Amino acid sequence: MFGLAKEKSLVGLDIGSYSVKAVELKIKEKNENVQYEVQKIGYEPLPHDAIVEGTIIDSTAVSETIKLLFDNARITNKDAAISISGNSVIIKKIALPNMDPQELAESIIWEAKHNIPYPYEETNVDYAVLKSPRTPEGNVDILLVAAKKDKIANYSNAISMARKNLVAIEVDIFSLINAFEVNYPEIFKEKTVAIINMGANITNVGIVERGVPQLFRDLSLGGYFFTENIRKELNVSFEEAEAALKGIPGKNINADQFAAVLTMNIRDLLDEMEKTFSFYEAGEKRDRRIEQILLSGGLALIPNMISAFELKFRIKTELFNPFKMIKYDEKKFDSIYFNEMAPVFGVAVGLSTRKAEK
Ligand SMILES: Nc1ncnc2c1ncn2[C@@H]1O[C@H](COP(=O)(O)OP(=O)(O)OP(=O)(O)O)[C@@H](O)[C@H]1O
Numbered sequence: 001m002f003g004l005a006k007e008k009s010l011v012g013l014d015i016g017s018y019s020v021k022a023v024e025l026k027i028k029e030k031n032e033n034v035q036y037e038v039q040k041i042g043y044e045p046l047p048h049d050a051i052v053e054g055t056i057i058d059s060t061a062v063s064e065t066i067k068l069l070f071d072n073a074r075i076t077n078k079d080a081a082i083s084i085s086g087n088s089v090i091i092k093k094i095a096l097p098n099m100d101p102q103e104l105a106e107s108i109i110w111e112a113k114h115n116i117p118y119p120y121e122e123t124n125v126d127y128a129v130l131k132s133p134r135t136p137e138g139n140v141d142i143l144l145v146a147a148k149k150d151k152i153a154n155y156s157n158a159i160s161m162a163r164k165n166l167v168a169i170e171v172d173i174f175s176l177i178n179a180f181e182v183n184y185p186e187i188f189k190e191k192t193v194a195i196i197n198m199g200a201n202i203t204n205v206g207i208v209e210r211g212v213p214q215l216f217r218d219l220s221l222g223g224y225f226f227t228e229n230i231r232k233e234l235n236v237s238f239e240e241a242e243a244a245l246k247g248i249p250g251k252n253i254n255a256d257q258f259a260a261v262l263t264m265n266i267r268d269l270l271d272e273m274e275k276t277f278s279f280y281e282a283g284e285k286r287d288r289r290i291e292q293i294l295l296s297g298g299l300a301l302i303p304n305m306i307s308a309f310e311l312k313f314r315i316k317t318e319l320f321n322p323f324k325m326i327k328y329d330e331k332k333f334d335s336i337y338f339n340e341m342a343p344v345f346g347v348a349v350g351l352s353t354r355k356a357e358k
């Protein structure tokens with residue numbers, strides 16, 4: 001009351017290599033029900049070479065963009081949760097015999113030392129016990145996450161340069177799965193869904209089987225590679241290639257050539273996706289089948305992406321809406337965020353559904 005017992009919210013900050021997105025939610029808990037409402041939202045593009053292969057090269061550009069984003073979106077809360085992905089984050093699902101928490105923690109350190117391809121001292125390790133029912137052998141499934149310390153330092157440095165407080169670090173695909181659970185509770189519990197985030201450099205893939213995450217992959221795929229190929233093949237500028245990719249072809253764009261490059265790029269992307277899906281479906285003896293695909297990230301917005309997925313996999317595919325179950329005041333914000341752009345906010349929404357740890 002009177003703002004004293006207010007839950008402390010945080011800003012979900014998704015720092016991609018193409019754009020930075022921020023979402024701050026108001027979280028209301030009533031009995032078992034949690035309700036979310038958008039407090040603040042913002043989006044700013046980043047200069048092309050500020051983040052290369054998942055590493056912040058130009059920390060000044062990144063921190064200035066974060067500051068600009070907070071200013072433009074009038075975000076005053078300085079507590080931010082970010083997420084990381086790519087090859088300096090390792091996620092492993094392991095099964096361990098049921099044991100007490102102390103023993104479990106020790107076993108996990110042992111597992112981390114043996115399962116992670118980097119020296120243990122160079123990584124931060126965390127884990128989560130999956131909600132899955134115990135296996136018949138009495139094992140518990142554990143998600144082991146290890147992130148390279150230099151990657152964390154690289155990102156936290158940019159956050160402090162932007163004068164924000166880093167209060168939590170997540171992994172992109174976990175944030176996305178959070179947003180999926182919040183917004184599609186029935187489908188989350190009842191179906192096997194591939195939730196995909198196609199950005200500029202990285203495509204995160206998660207497969208969730210009736211509420212239990214089963215597979216995670218970060219693929220080196222995204223819109224940046226599309227733009228590069230268009231630029232080279234059509235001999236146009238990066239900006240022209242980029243505009244064409246977004247469906248606004250300029251006068252230097254040869255329509256047939258463009259269509260051919262795009263088709264080839266989409267085909268390669270779908271082939272990689274197929275490998276990931278097959279890996280999951282062939283993974284265990286029991287019958288596994290993906291029933292639905294949800295697409296998010298900037299690259300999901302290009303014309304024909306949904307139909308290309310449906311044609312290839314014959315699986316119901318739609319754009320992921322991270323605001324499906326989240327309230328927002330249409331008068332207060334630019335509606336573009338909740339309509340055309342909604343699928344790029346998946347990770348930021350997932351991050352902001354966490355509460356600041358007190
Ligand atoms: N309408 C669109 N709006 C924004 N981006 C688009 C659109 N259409 C295609 N794209 C492409 O999507 C990519 C950006 O997506 P997104 O903002 O999700 O990436 P990111 O999160 O910054 O990158 P990453 O996570 O891979 O580092 C770019 O390659 C961009 O060219």
Ligand SMILES: [Mg+2]
Nearest residue numbers: 016017199200
């Ligand atoms: Mg991204």
